[in-house]
Amino acid sequence: MKIAANLSLLFSEMPLLQRVRVAAVAGFDGVEIQFPYEVPAIQLAEALQRAGLPLVLINLPAGDLMSGGAGLACVPARQAGFAAALQEALSYAAMTRPHKVNVLAGRLTDGMKAEQAWQCLVGNLRDAAQAFSALGIQVLCEAINPLDMPGFLLNTPQQMLELLAAVDHPNLALQLDLYHMARQGLDLPAVIRQLAGHIGHVQFADCPGRGEPDSGQLDFSAALAALQAVGYQGWLGAEYRPSTAGHLAWLARWRAQG
Numbered sequence: 001m002k003i004a005a006n007l008s009l010l011f012s013e014m015p016l017l018q019r020v021r022v023a024a025v026a027g028f029d030g031v032e033i034q035f036p037y038e039v040p041a042i043q044l045a046e047a048l049q050r051a052g053l054p055l056v057l058i059n060l061p062a063g064d065l066m067s068g069g070a071g072l073a074c075v076p077a078r079q080a081g082f083a084a085a086l087q088e089a090l091s092y093a094a095m096t097r098p099h100k101v102n103v104l105a106g107r108l109t110d111g112m113k114a115e116q117a118w119q120c121l122v123g124n125l126r127d128a129a130q131a132f133s134a135l136g137i138q139v140l141c142e143a144i145n146p147l148d149m150p151g152f153l154l155n156t157p158q159q160m161l162e163l164l165a166a167v168d169h170p171n172l173a174l175q176l177d178l179y180h181m182a183r184q185g186l187d188l189p190a191v192i193r194q195l196a197g198h199i200g201h202v203q204f205a206d207c208p209g210r211g212e213p214d215s216g217q218l219d220f221s222a223a224l225a226a227l228q229a230v231g232y233q234g235w236l237g238a239e240y241r242p243s244t245a246g247h248l249a250w251l252a253r254w255r256a257q258g
Helices: 016-026 041-051 076-096 114-133 157-167 178-183 188-194 220-229 249-256
Strands: 002-006 030-033 055-059 100-102 138-142 172-177 199-204 235-238
Touching (some): 016 030, 016 041, 055 076, 055 235, 076 114, 100 199, 138 157, 138 199, 157 188, 172 178, 178 188, 178 199, 199 220
Parallel strands (some): 002 030, 030 055, 055 100, 138 172, 172 199, 199 235
């Protein structure tokens, strides 16, 4: 079981580069960062080397998505912005060598037609998958629940599979976030079976609340067993908002369970 700390949410009381060392001390096997671009790539690469941790995942820059906007990847009028974001991520990844790069689909906004947004996303994902293949870095795309992020283009497992088929590139896989599926009331073992063979990365947080495991009602034992049953051997990214000072108690339990 390879577990990565999401440094955008964990240990956020300290500067980003210090979080790398703290994650290593806490017992994580690697780290992921949503948007690391505020830190020079060479500095992050050096911090990772000192800590002996791999960078498992970063996101492609997403424009105004996290502040309530449409983002870049599914907006036809923002093709130049997406192209620039792709080049920025390629340059950053060449230095920091993440295993995966996630492309956030973005939101539908007033005046955008769903089919046009979908076709724009398909083309941009194909370009990203091709560009990152030269670096040996896999590209991902994930579904996000529409309760936390209204208007997000990609919500369900079925949509993820349809998108994967439409892009039709060997360097594209799916990112499965257990929290976003549980937030929609979906059965996690069933979702995992549905996506079997296409999952490139898994993230988790408890639900409701998006806190650490055991802070909510999500059945992690069933989800982890389902992942094992379908042969998933990739990373598990802890992308939660800590709710208590002792929020890492779950880590030792998971290690004991194998």
